[in-house]
Amino acid sequence: MSKIVDARVIVTCPGRNFVTLRIETEDGVHGVGDATLNGRELAVASYLSDHVVPLLIGRDAHRIEDIWQYLYRGAYWRRGPVTMTASAAVDMALWDIKGKVAGLPVYQLLGGAAREGCMVYGHANGTTIEETIEAALDYQQQGYRAIRLQSGVPGLPSTYGVSKDRYFYEPADADLPTENLWSTEKYLRSVPPLFEAGREALGWDVHLLHDVHHRLTPIEAGRLGKDLEPYRLFWLEDATPAENQEAFRLIRQHTTTPLAVGEIFSSVHDCRELIQNQLIDYIRATVVHAGGITHLRRIAALADLYQVRTGCHGATDLSPVSMAAALHFGLSIPNFGVQEYMRHTAETDAVFPHHYSLTDGLMHPGHAPGLGVDIDEKLAAGYEYSRAYLPVNRLEDGTLYNW
Ligand SMILES: [Mg+2]
Numbered sequence: 001m002s003k004i005v006d007a008r009v010i011v012t013c014p015g016r017n018f019v020t021l022r023i024e025t026e027d028g029v030h031g032v033g034d035a036t037l038n039g040r041e042l043a044v045a046s047y048l049s050d051h052v053v054p055l056l057i058g059r060d061a062h063r064i065e066d067i068w069q070y071l072y073r074g075a076y077w078r079r080g081p082v083t084m085t086a087s088a089a090v091d092m093a094l095w096d097i098k099g100k101v102a103g104l105p106v107y108q109l110l111g112g113a114a115r116e117g118c119m120v121y122g123h124a125n126g127t128t129i130e131e132t133i134e135a136a137l138d139y140q141q142q143g144y145r146a147i148r149l150q151s152g153v154p155g156l157p158s159t160y161g162v163s164k165d166r167y168f169y170e171p172a173d174a175d176l177p178t179e180n181l182w183s184t185e186k187y188l189r190s191v192p193p194l195f196e197a198g199r200e201a202l203g204w205d206v207h208l209l210h211d212v213h214h215r216l217t218p219i220e221a222g223r224l225g226k227d228l229e230p231y232r233l234f235w236l237e238d239a240t241p242a243e244n245q246e247a248f249r250l251i252r253q254h255t256t257t258p259l260a261v262g263e264i265f266s267s268v269h270d271c272r273e274l275i276q277n278q279l280i281d282y283i284r285a286t287v288v289h290a291g292g293i294t295h296l297r298r299i300a301a302l303a304d305l306y307q308v309r310t311g312c313h314g315a316t317d318l319s320p321v322s323m324a325a326a327l328h329f330g331l332s333i334p335n336f337g338v339q340e341y342m343r344h345t346a347e348t349d350a351v352f353p354h355h356y357s358l359t360d361g362l363m364h365p366g367h368a369p370g371l372g373v374d375i376d377e378k379l380a381a382g383y384e385y386s387r388a389y390l391p392v393n394r395l396e397d398g399t400l401y402n403w
Pocket residue numbers: 211213237238263
């Protein structure tokens with residue numbers, strides 16, 4: 001028994017907003033969990049401090065499964081991004097504590113390393129194909145084995161995935177949402193030439209990925225997947241929204257380009273049909289939005305039965321705490337595919353000192369007990385929360401569309 005005596009929520013904005021839960025036990029051991037839900041951060045902060053913290057005080061920090069079930073079943077209102085992100089933060093912090101008490105890195109508690117490191121993919125982007133290829137060559141030289149290519153679309157003033165800065169991409173950048181323009185026709189014409197140029201410049205030994213960001217209908221996605229087959233993509237991501245899991249059957253009937261989806265999923269029930277019907281190849285659910293290590297392991301175990309591998313979301317809205325948890329998870333499961341990795345700014349890295357590292361395109365969580373990451377509260381207190389929304393998207397005739 002190791003009683004929880006304190007739990008509190010820390011909101012900070014070292015370059016972007018992060019919500020962190022810090023749990024402490026009677027033995028003075030503390031653990032941290034990420035609770036960041038991009039653009040809706042304070043909803044989770046309130047859910048935790050108003051509704052979850054009172055339930056944690058006095059509970060045994062070592063009973064991770066029991067506490068997870070208590071929060072899931074006990075809330076009555078199951079699933080959903082706010083609830084599952086809050087549960088994820090508790091779960092991560094408890095695994096962190098257990099590791100520290102055991103004197104072992106969390107991946108050792110999850111069964112030990114199943115590989116040398118977690119392959120990550122970098123984000124090459126530019127307003128033109130030439131700029132994108134130049135950025136991709138830079139990633140290749142740095143040793144990345146997998147690179148996502150996103151390029152501006154001729155005729156559209158801005159596009160998802162194309163940043164103003166070479167190395168940092170932060171779409172949640174405005175006090176009120178910016179409005180972008182979208183044209184499916186222009187986009188569909190622009191992608192095959194990008195990958196033709198990509199293969200020509202980068203060769204065939206590097207994995208290439210692309211994110212559609214939920215912007216096509218299933219039949220349009222089928223056509224894009226077919227058009228991209230000659231370039232052998234590692235995956236085509238979020239080809240169509242997945243509220244209707246059945247939609248992926250139509251895409252699957254038309255293309256052998258591997259499909260990835262799931263960064264907005266919060267539960268195994270959001271992807272159960274996709275996995276069991278083998279409609280996808282990679283599941284992108286993340287440790288922070290899908291209930292923590294405890295629940296993500298369940299998703300991965302189901303996926304493994306159907307040869308579906310993981311490819312967890314890992315944009316900058318995941319704090320270094322989530323990044324660390326994702327690496328312990330990815331290192332230990334049999335069906336790891338790839339981990340998304342986007343650099344955090346120097347300010348973020350300073351607020352969250354961590355032990356994970358990147359060598360030759362592979363990331364490792366390090367050997368420190370627990371998650372190997374912490375929050376510098378003094379430094380964090382210097383960065384006040386600053387409201388920041390993701391953009392919205394409209395078609396050229398003004399219709400609100402998927403961002
Ligand atoms: Mg994505």
